[in-house]
């Protein structure tokens with residue numbers, strides 16, 4: 001059971017693992033050369049910022065081989081612009097973008113990414129959070145033709161080496177599957193914006209109680225209709241001048257959670273300013289045009305696998321927010337309007353942050369997917385998703 005993960009510094013299910021590092025090594029202990037890999041393969045560092053062709057190769061690997069739902073009806077289709085954004089925040093390390101190519105034709109067969117992140121972790125006994133520089137791991141992907149050959153542990157060990165050599169010893173990551181050992185498990189919720197398309201691609205079903213209506217789909221459209229303009233006075237798109245205020249209110253909001261990132265001004269600029277087709281952010285500005293509230297969402301489409309009428313599901317995912325002068329359910333109501341106006345079919349979210357405060361009133365329904373959260377080399381007790389303030393792309 002867990003031939004690889006049983007060898008790793010992650011909680012192994014024993015109770016009461018101590019909080020904090022599970023093993024202590026120094027940079028001197030870290031191998032200086034890359035982990036050995038099959039002779040027909042080679043390590044490769046794509047230049048996702050400067051090379052559109054390198055970025056295209058990572059994009060295509062993920063488009064065709066990344067995460068699908070359990071029934072293989074949908075597969076994530078992160079865009080080029082989204083991947084460039086997700087992989088190159090301030091202080092990113094090019095070598096933490098770890099790819100594997102076939103030597104003969106240079107085709108990309110696998111990938112795993114790491115980016116730097118400052119995570120504030122509160123001791124479970126209470127008290128001040130400890131801010132720890134960690135690596136956030138994402139986009140682990142092996143080509144469908146190379147699955148179940150133990151290549152994933154090799155990718156994980158190599159990215160670990162490249163992180164350790166820079167004196168960073170913890171990571172945070174999420175997965176849709178249960179591994180040793182989650183510190184929280186969140187549930188997905190979905191808010192229909194385009195019920196007709198969602199039913200046509202079998203993302204949604206017409207609830208049985210609608211069958212009593214003469215025109216069930218008409219009733220579904222009515223139920224999920226949203227205003228086409230924001231309700232909150234002073235609601236507008238975020239702009240560069242809002243960065244200092246957003247940094248202040250967002251860090252204050254996130255400090256309430258047991259596990260959450262902290263953002264520098266440069267990180268607020270990178271992660272939270274609007275980027276067309278990628279991330280959408282809004283503030284509520286007071287009479288001096290100073291941001292008092294903030295809310296955001298990102299675009300993550302999925303390929304619809306094998307549907308004749310539609311080949312893409314346009315999904316928005318709720319991102320970070322700070323609700324201070326208006327309740328989050330009012331602020332998120334304006335997100336639904338903005339997402340509908342921009343052509344999204346659905347808004348997806350998790351029961352992390354204060355999201356449970358709006359799920360019911362805004363007509364989100366539970367999904368059948370979960371997102372499990374993990375630390376690498378950091379013992380931490382299992383906490384409820386509502387005490388987690390980290391959003392993973």
Ligand SMILES: CCCCCCCCCCCCCC(=O)SCCNC(=O)CCNC(=O)[C@H](O)C(C)(C)COP(=O)(O)OP(=O)(O)OC[C@H]1O[C@@H](n2cnc3c(N)ncnc32)[C@H](O)[C@@H]1OP(=O)(O)O
Pocket residue numbers: 001002003004005006065066067068135137138139140141142143146147148149150151152153156159160163164168169170171173174175176177179376377
């Ligand atoms: C200090 C710095 C540390 C940095 C590193 C921190 C750790 C980061 C960890 C990674 C965080 C990733 C976050 C995300 O990106 S989550 C998204 C993961 N990607 C996908 O689901 C895309 C589609 N699937 C695939 O591409 C492959 O199936 C993958 C690549 C997922 C596995 O490839 P394959 O199916 O061909 O298997 P194998 O024969 O090579 O290897 C089998 C071993 O791999 C373990 N496995 C399977 N799936 C995952 C998974 N999602 N996280 C961690 N481990 C996983 C599995 O339990 C088994 O180990 P053990 O059970 O026998 O022990």
Ligand SMILES: CNCc1cccc(CN2CCOCC2)c1
Pocket residue numbers: 067068069070174175176177368369370371392393
């Ligand atoms: C947070 N990063 C994207 C993600 C990665 C892996 C797994 C999941 C969650 N799955 C998605 C597919 O449908 C079922 C639930 C999401």
